[in-house]
Amino acid sequence: MNIEIILFAVLALVAATSSVMMITRKNAVISAVFLVLNFFALAGLYLLLNAQFIAVVQVIVYAGAIMVLFLFVLMLLNTEAEHQLFIDKRGIKFFAIFIAAFVFIEIAFLIFKSNPSKNLSPDQAASINSGTIQTIGQQLYTNYLIPFEVSGFLLLAATIGALVLAKKKFE
Amino acid sequence: MSIWEVIIISLIKILLIVVLMLLTVAYLVYFERKISAWIQNRKGPNRVGWHGLLQPFADVFKLLLKEDIVPEKANKALHTLAPFIALFVAFATYAVIPIGPTIELFGYKINLVVADVNIGVLYVLALTSLGVYGITFAGWSSGSKYSLLGGVRSSAQMISYEVSMGFSIAGVLLLSQSLSPTKIVEAQYGWMWNAILQPIGFITFVVSAFAETNRLPFDLPEAEPELVGGYHTEYSSFKFAGFFLAEYANMIIASMMITTLYLGGYQIPYIDKLGLNQTLTVLLQVGAFLFKTAFMLFFFMWVRWSIPRFRYDQLMNLGWKVMFPLSLLNIVWVAVLIMVFRL
Known part of the structure; x- marks a missing residue:
């Protein structure tokens, strides 16, 4: 097995797990921690695609700047009140499930319909250069x-x- | 070279760096105390070993033998994770800093840098921007007001000074036309050091480096009179040692970055004209790099014991209204250098 496949498996697993953990945590700050982890795994995946600039910028901009500001706000705000909102109103819950299912089907359709690898050039040197x-x-x-x-x-x-x-x- | 040879050579380099770093940090603490004593006309540590030279080991054992306390209201997982993030960020940065030119050893060509990546400078920026997390998490997860205030202060401070730091680096990149630290060092041949070519950028970078490492006069995240110990108020034993280690490791990183970007890295002006043999040249160059770094470390300590702490609003004003415009001015100056003198 070559090293790229092993790295891809590890990074993809981390990315998928962290994103599930992110939406299932009750504490918003913990969710933010998993989101940062997810950004990291994504940056690693970009590196595997020879997109080194995007990988680094992903870390600098998203993990380094935007998420810090998010955390800043989350730490200072009391997020308990928002939590209560979703427990009390069942209508919101069903609406959220509906929207989530719709977006999921849309994304799944797009992924299986499109053929993202058709534009890839077989020339590896050119692909390394373009990143x-x-x-x-x-x-x-x-x-x-x-x-x-x-x-x-x-x-x-x-x-x-x-x-x-x-x-x-x-x- | 096969992939295994590359991996083994890299592992040896990493091991060397980690061991050297740990020793250097231990003795940096000793020198910090000695220098502060010298500045304040005291004797400093002189009980353990000759002139107190074994003091660092006494300190380390004292820290490790203490009880590890996690506050009741703390978020246990994050409270434990925070010092490790701080340490990870501090140590991972060393990977891209070149301490000397390429050497030949046992038939292998070895770069005196763990990873010579062509986006090395961006890698350092990415990691330092993550350094905020260790402190922020520590502040939040401790469940204490002093810690939280320290954490919030530090993230505001680090974000603000990262801006002028990034713009100062842009000036360096314009002249060297590369993001690889090795190429940046090579571009500063002779006396073409960036500190001489762009003094404004040098000053803004050094000031930002002080702010990024949370050192006095910018150590507001842990200002004792108002915040007890800031973000590490609730830390003890090994985890406290982790933050302590990270602070000094960051100081070494900052000194090495200043040396690499502005003081010509491992270069000694016109050493190749002297006709020395290759081994001696390399040894002298590595020595020059270590000497420049050591001088910057001394400078860090000198400033710490000479200048009082800023007030928070003064810190922010300095960052946004003085350092940021100055770093922009530096970019204009570098542009003039390139246009007029064709550097």
Whole structure:
């Protein structure tokens, strides 16, 4: 058995288990811990696909920045009240199950219908190259310059918006 | 080289690094106490062994023999996990730091770095951004107000200073045109050290490194007068030792990163022009790397015992209103260097 298959099995198992653990925990902070673990396993899977830049960015952005902010909020808020909401109202529970089943069927349909490996090139060297930061940087600043700048501009606008919302009185 | 040879060589390197790190950390604590004594005109530890040289071992045994207490209201699993996260992050970072050039030993070509990955700098950034978790979990899981406040403070502080740290590194990357630490070191040939070429970036990086390692003057997460012990108030025995170890290991990491990114790494200016033989050159270069790192470690301690702690709002103002704009300015400066001088 080659090493890639072993790694894939381990990482996939961790990813699947941690995501199930995440949605079944009662304590929101513990859920967040499992979500971080899940991000890690995903980053490992990206590495196996030769997408090293995405793997590292996955850890830096999701695990390192976004989840820290989530935890920040979760630790300071008392999440007991939200917990009560789902126990009391049975209607919400059934609605949630319905939505979950619908999304599950949708995703399963898409996975079995599409053929994601049809675009893969058999050339391994090209596939390793396309995951490097050099290639991604070159593509971003040439072929995808306008979308890249537009998304940068949007993020700037969002930052300013967040500042305005956070500061109640703007002197 | 076959895959097994690669794995065995890597394991030997990892073992060497871990053993060396543990010893270095033990003696760093000793030197910290000696230097603080010297700065405060005291004698420092001088009872255990010659000039107190066995003090670190006494300290370690004292910590390990203490009772391990988990508070009743603590979340037991996370409380145990937190110090291990801190340690994991601190030790995993060493993998990408080159302590010397490639050498030939018993017919093998060996890089003096555990893993020479081409995104090494990003790897370090990813791991340091995870360092927050050890402290945050410790703070939350202890079920104590002091711990929680310490944990929240530290995550705010580390997130804020990560921004200026990232932007300072961007300046280095622009000049070296690579994310691999080995290539960054090679790009600083001669006197082209990044500390000399981009002094502003050097300063912002060093200040951010102090904040990231939670060292004085930025040790607010564990400010004794207000937060008892901060996030590790409720820790004792081995788990406390874990945090202690992680703090010093992080300090070594920060010093090594500063050396690699800004002080030319293992390079000695124009050593290849002197016509020394290869073995001597490599030994001198490894020595140079260790010397630069040791100097930065001394600098860390020197600052700790010289500058008082910042107030929390001062810390945030410094981070966002001074360090962040300065690191942006540094990028502009590097751009000018590249455009005008074609570096």
